[in-house]
Amino acid sequence: MNRIKTDICIIGGGSGGLSIAAGAVQMGAKVVLIEGGKMGGDCLNYGCVPSKALIASAKQAHAMSHGASLGVADTAPVVDYAAAKDHVHDVIATIAPNDSVERFAGLGVQVIEHYGRFISETEVQAGDTIVTARRFVVATGSGPLVPPIPGLDAVTYYTNENIFDLREQPKHLIIIGGGPIGMEMAQAHRRLGCAVTVIEGAKALGKDDPELAAIVLDNLRTEGVNIVENTQAEKISGADGTVTVHTPNGDFTGSHLLMAVGRKVNTEKLDLDKGGIAHDRRGLKVGDNLRSISNKRVYAAGDVAGGLQFTHVAGYHAGVLIRSMLFGLPSKQRTDHIPWATYTDPELAQVGLTQVQAIEKYGDRVETVRFEFAHNDRAIAERKTKGLIKVMVVKGRPVGASIAGHQAGELIGIWAMAIANKMKMSAVANTVLPYPTISEVNKRAAGAYFTPRLFENPTVKRVVGLVQRWLP
Numbered sequence: 001m002n003r004i005k006t007d008i009c010i011i012g013g014g015s016g017g018l019s020i021a022a023g024a025v026q027m028g029a030k031v032v033l034i035e036g037g038k039m040g041g042d043c044l045n046y047g048c049v050p051s052k053a054l055i056a057s058a059k060q061a062h063a064m065s066h067g068a069s070l071g072v073a074d075t076a077p078v079v080d081y082a083a084a085k086d087h088v089h090d091v092i093a094t095i096a097p098n099d100s101v102e103r104f105a106g107l108g109v110q111v112i113e114h115y116g117r118f119i120s121e122t123e124v125q126a127g128d129t130i131v132t133a134r135r136f137v138v139a140t141g142s143g144p145l146v147p148p149i150p151g152l153d154a155v156t157y158y159t160n161e162n163i164f165d166l167r168e169q170p171k172h173l174i175i176i177g178g179g180p181i182g183m184e185m186a187q188a189h190r191r192l193g194c195a196v197t198v199i200e201g202a203k204a205l206g207k208d209d210p211e212l213a214a215i216v217l218d219n220l221r222t223e224g225v226n227i228v229e230n231t232q233a234e235k236i237s238g239a240d241g242t243v244t245v246h247t248p249n250g251d252f253t254g255s256h257l258l259m260a261v262g263r264k265v266n267t268e269k270l271d272l273d274k275g276g277i278a279h280d281r282r283g284l285k286v287g288d289n290l291r292s293i294s295n296k297r298v299y300a301a302g303d304v305a306g307g308l309q310f311t312h313v314a315g316y317h318a319g320v321l322i323r324s325m326l327f328g329l330p331s332k333q334r335t336d337h338i339p340w341a342t343y344t345d346p347e348l349a350q351v352g353l354t355q356v357q358a359i360e361k362y363g364d365r366v367e368t369v370r371f372e373f374a375h376n377d378r379a380i381a382e383r384k385t386k387g388l389i390k391v392m393v394v395k396g397r398p399v400g401a402s403i404a405g406h407q408a409g410e411l412i413g414i415w416a417m418a419i420a421n422k423m424k425m426s427a428v429a430n431t432v433l434p435y436p437t438i439s440e441v442n443k444r445a446a447g448a449y450f451t452p453r454l455f456e457n458p459t460v461k462r463v464v465g466l467v468q469r470w471l472p
């Protein structure tokens with residue numbers, strides 16, 4: 001058995017673990033990184049990157065058959081589903097060197113390619129190596145939750161871990177789960193020529209503002225995605241290349257089945273109890289400082305930290321942890337300024353509180369301002385007018401922003417900055433943006449906050465009248 005002593009031992013080489021490893025080693029700490037699967041984790045191999053690459057293929061196919069309104073004749077795209085998957089894997093391969101063992105070893109990180117597990121409160125074993133560290137970071141991510149639906153184990157089904165390897169084009173893809181994974185994959189497959197049915201137990205895109213989610217869902221339905229809401233998958237059966245999902249609202253039969261019903265944190269291989277590390281089904285039990293409540297040597301980052309599950313959150317956790325682990329400074333995570341986006345077309349993005357949450361928290365002190373993409377000149381020019389932005393404002397400062405529309409994932413950035421830095425609406429309103437850009441929707445939403453204060457204000461009118469009388 002080999003023995004290593006180090007400053008920081010990170011378990012999991014995905015979005016969170018790699019960011020911490022790169023930061024810590026370059027600032028002078030001794031770092032061991034333990035990764036049992038593929039470097040880069042879910043985001044690179046089975047999540048963000050392949051899904052966005054497939055969405056790009058789908059967007060191209062859609063553009064070809066929707067050019068007529070722009071004066072370019074519609075043409076039926078010839079989709080080569082397997083070639084689209086080649087594109088997906090080429091994109092992964094292009095990014096992979098950034099996350100590779102070679103790159104991290106080159107930075108000075110000792111990488112152990114095995115699954116790790118705690119053997120005591122101060123030691124982790126990976127393969128035939130035992131690592132003792134001053135600090136451990138558990139960054140083991142999450143995997144697809146596969147619920148025990150009767151019959152599921154008797155049929156072939158896909159999850160985010162193998163759908164990107166499927167090369168045979170589904171004739172009819174049934175997706176159970178209408179969250180971000182389900183809806184992104186639904187539209188991508190529909191646009192690539194598959195029939196698609198989404199079976200959702202409650203409301204599709206249910207974590208977002210319902211008014212904005214409806215804009216996205218309407219568009220998906222217009223494109224031909226069959227979205228069946230308030231319908232729980234109760235039983236599954238299959239025969240001869242078909243799979244049937246039985247629900248109280250009827251049976252749905254397709255050629256392929258994708259399970260997208262949520263995530264399960266990767267803790268089962270860790271032997272957390274041996275490490276004295278409190279945990280539940282959401283992950284490690286940590287405080288705002290991301291430190292285990294029961295073993296002070298141990299921190300969590302990313303999906304396994306029990307909160308929002310996004311790559312940029314894992315990256316943000318890395319910053320919080322580096323501050324406290326490397327410099328011993330107090331460091332806590334915030335969650336009020338974390339944005340997210342779902343990359344359907346139109347996109348759906350959120351930061352801070354939704355309208356309902358803002359009203360729950362602030363009551364009638366909340367003012368919600370709105371602006372429709374239909375009044376944005378660039379959106380009109382590009383025929384991308386389906387969209388709405390809402391900004392929730394308390395005492396002149398945004399507390400939340402919700403956007404459905406073209407490039408919503410890009411547009412949410414300015415509100416994430418405003419909320420993170422506690423900026424006022426005037427900071428956005430005073431910013432001059434190039435015309436014509438979609439980002440002017442942000443400025444117009446900020447303008448909508450000031451419109452009644454400036455244009456419908458009798459005091460302003462009176463003052464202007466007086467000044468005009470006195471000006472030479």
Ligand SMILES: Cc1cc2nc3c(=O)[nH]c(=O)nc-3n(C[C@H](O)[C@H](O)[C@H](O)COP(=O)(O)OP(=O)(O)OC[C@H]3O[C@@H](n4cnc5c(N)ncnc54)[C@H](O)[C@@H]3O)c2cc1C
Nearest residue numbers: 012014015016036037041042047116141302303309310311
């Ligand atoms: C289909 C899909 C699309 C997504 N799209 C987006 C998106 O567009 N934007 C976004 O922000 N987020 C997206 N996400 C979420 C994002 O992928 C995750 O939030 C992110 O990968 C979490 O990072 P992490 O470091 O916590 O875990 P991961 O990146 O999953 O890394 C965890 C690593 O730990 C390893 N591991 C597990 N157990 C052990 C062990 N015992 N020992 C050693 N290693 C271990 C795993 O092999 C894995 O490599 C998507 C997810 C999915 C599934």
Ligand SMILES: NC(=O)c1ccc[n+]([C@@H]2O[C@H](COP(=O)([O-])OP(=O)(O)OC[C@H]3O[C@@H](n4cnc5c(N)ncnc54)[C@H](O)[C@@H]3O)[C@@H](O)[C@H]2O)c1
Nearest residue numbers: 177178179180181182200201232233260261262309341342
């Ligand atoms: N663009 C992005 O940033 C992006 C994209 C994909 C995934 N992600 C991350 O991955 C996470 C997981 O995504 P997800 O879509 O798997 O999970 P989710 O939890 O967001 O959605 C799962 C959906 O499945 C439904 N469901 C559960 N059991 C069901 C059943 N038996 N029958 C019918 N419906 C059922 C739930 O009601 C829910 O709406 C996201 O929350 C997000 O953190 C992010």
